[in-house]
Amino acid sequence: MKKLLVCFAVLALLLVPAMAMAYNEGQDLPPGAVEVEHWEWDGSGWVRKAEGDLTALARCWRSNPAGNNCNKKVWTIDFVHHASMAQWCEWSIGGTRWDWRILKPGTYAAECIEFTVKSNNDVVIGFAGFADLEYTETGGVNRFIETYYSYGETIEAADINGWTRASDLNEAPRTVSDSADLHAGVSTKLFNKIIVENCNSSCEYENQGQITITLQNIKRWVDPVTGTWFPPPSVQ
Incomplete structure (x- = not known):
């Protein structure tokens, strides 16, 4: 299946449907805020970053500078140290395409792909276009090969976890909830299963689907398209 980030389909089996939740998008900077240089530790030393460095x-x-003068005994200076942490996501996938070559009818399964997803808050997984493999030309006796997905470390585990029909993945988006496991990285293997019948004519069969991974806590100062700082003067 071409261009198919199918490894994340396992999350549809593990997680609850997405629900509307309120997330804190962050605060505007106080009036008159001035950016200052800072340093970032690279593992061996401090690297200076100048004001406005978008890298x-x-x-x-x-x-909020402050100052005063008189002869009072005690001065109280209110101080605020605030940090706005953006949501990030890392994912990796062992492949985005499966190819079967089939000599005879039968039921076949393969474990081809491993995946890992990490994030520091909820992510929503959406599915579109998943279906049985379809005959790519005109004609054909049975134009479809039944297609299923499951997950686990072994084929026996995949059977125990159950097989989900490809089209059932297109239901409501699912949420991967914020957790220590998600921060560290959730990993598994994905299996696919096809049932090839006598009535499947010789030809090429294919399905193309899409998966979206949507971060739920985008800060107002993060460009949601590029995932980094807004260019000046839009930085908030």
Whole structure:
């Protein structure tokens, strides 16, 4: 299946449907905030980052200067140290295409792909276009090869976890909830199963689907398209 990020389909079997939730998109900087230089530790030393450096992994502003004078005994200075942490996501996949070559009718399964997904808050997984493999030309006696997905470390585990029909993955999006496991990385193997019948004519069969991974806590100062800082003067 061409261009198919199918490894994340396992999450549809593990997780609950996505629900509307409120997420904190962050705060605007105080009026008059001024960006300052900062340093980032690269594992061996400090690397200086100048004000406005859009390659930086973090940035810092100062604001609300204060001062006074008189002969009072005690001065109280209120101080606020605030950090706005963006949501990030890392994922990896062992392949985005499966290819079967079949000599005879039968039921076949393969474990071809491993995947890992990490994030520091909820992510929503959406599916579109998943279906049985379809005859790619005109004609054909049975134009479809039944297609299923499951997950686990072994084929026996995949049987125990159950096989989901490809089209059933297109139901409501599913949420991968924020957890220590998600922060560390959730990994598994994905299996596919096809049932080839006598009435499947010789030809090429294919399905193309799409999976979307949507972060749920995008900060107002993060460009949701590029995933990094807005260019000046839009940085908030």
